[in-house]
Amino acid sequence: MESGMRDVRGMKTTAAGPRALSAGPPWGAHPAVLHLDIDAFFAAVEQLRNPALRGRPVVVGSGVVASASYEARRYGIRAGTPLHAVARLCPQAVVVAGHAPTYRAFAERVFALAAELAPQVETYLDDALLDLTGTERLHGHLIRAAAGLQRRIRAETGLGVALGMGTNRMVARMVTRLAKPGGFAWLRPGGEAAFVARRPVGELPGIGPRRERLLHEMGITTVAELRAFTPAQLRDLFGEVGLLLAARARGEETRAVAPREVPHSIRRETSYDEAQTDTTALEGMLHYLAERAAAQARRVGVVPGLVRVHLRWSDGARVARGMPLARADLSTAALYGAARRLLQMLRTRRRGIRNFGLELSELELAGRPQLGLFDAASAGEAQRAATAPGRVPITAEARLDRVADELRERFGFRALVRGASLELLERLPSDAHGFVLRTPCLTR
């Protein structure tokens, strides 16, 4: 791994080990953001779980590839590649359906190790941003401290991570690309504008495939060429985001690294091998997805303001519809009721459904019910406390949900299957985590 370390400003590669590593002068008082990216995450976990998969092309996914090992990537397989294309590109590839709870557990361990180094850690599915600003006196040389974290993650989890360090989150992320797989690259303070200028324009955050295509049609392929535009011209071209792009093209990014207290949304979805037409089966699945989404919202401590149901028909057409929710009501029953009405409104065609799910958004931190100071407080007092201004009232359904959460925590999800979800018992396999779904994206 250490052979991959380099100072991207000088594009210098050192083949020496960490002790002989030329880490350069201390980082000093400059902002220091470290980006950590787990290499081929899901596939790497599967290779750890099953030694027979090590060194072989492994693909994790169902319908499409969610993660491909580096052995599989040599055949042109990437995340998003349809599985039927995998069979053509690499017939010897091993396809694994994947198991999201296992990946989450590995990610949590990696992020816990990261949190021992950095006071602020912003985590995503398989990567994280660490704010190491001002910690050099605590950790010693930051480059060596980060390299130590990389070795520790490898030793304690078996996973390889690529690291990128810079003075802001954008640069750190861009630098990580140069370090994959398993390397460590950094850009010293002051080199941001020159580094970013050399990168392809599509690497700039905020430039998606559509904007990239437009810029390519205009003959702009590098960030340096994008800089020829004034901020006002970029605003005319892309709207308000154009001003942001102008700053990013100069290597500037002001957004701080901060743990996300409230997620943007909570999504749960599934897909079917054969288009589903049975209303009972669809509503059973919707109930299950609503239960999982509501349980996640309670676990994170948020209340949604909007529920949205989306579906894809058997001919590929997609529709979606949303409905506001009364924030006070956290119950699964209320959520399922709203989602069911949305599904009924959406089913306007006599066609089967290939994929559907629900999304909770406009999330806000829940007001936590005030606990009584003394356990002897009566149920009435507890209820009054819970319904005090600013508190989320505890309905009978919400109490029932809490009991269900606790039972499932203790005995596994199958310990309690209720409501329309009962319909799934005869239809789907299950494990301790719940029903085993055919989910195109393992993050949901």
Added chain:
Amino acid sequence: MRWETLDEPIKVRADFQGGEVTPLRFRRGPQALRIVRVNTRWIDRQGRRARHYFSITADSGDVYQLCFDAGDLTWRAECVMYEG
């Protein structure tokens, strides 16, 4: 190659030294299996009970996933890897 669900309660002889649990042998029905290698381990901390998972290779050559529930101190064989 696929994981076949077992979800069976099993009896395990394990080492709890050093604050870390490591399974050594387990009995599955009439079979007594020795664990020749712990391939990887992870802890699922969703909820209040930690569940310790182990991917192990038994002396039969099979790869199993075992789970130790730290709440009620029980072991389960969750699944086994099948070739083909």
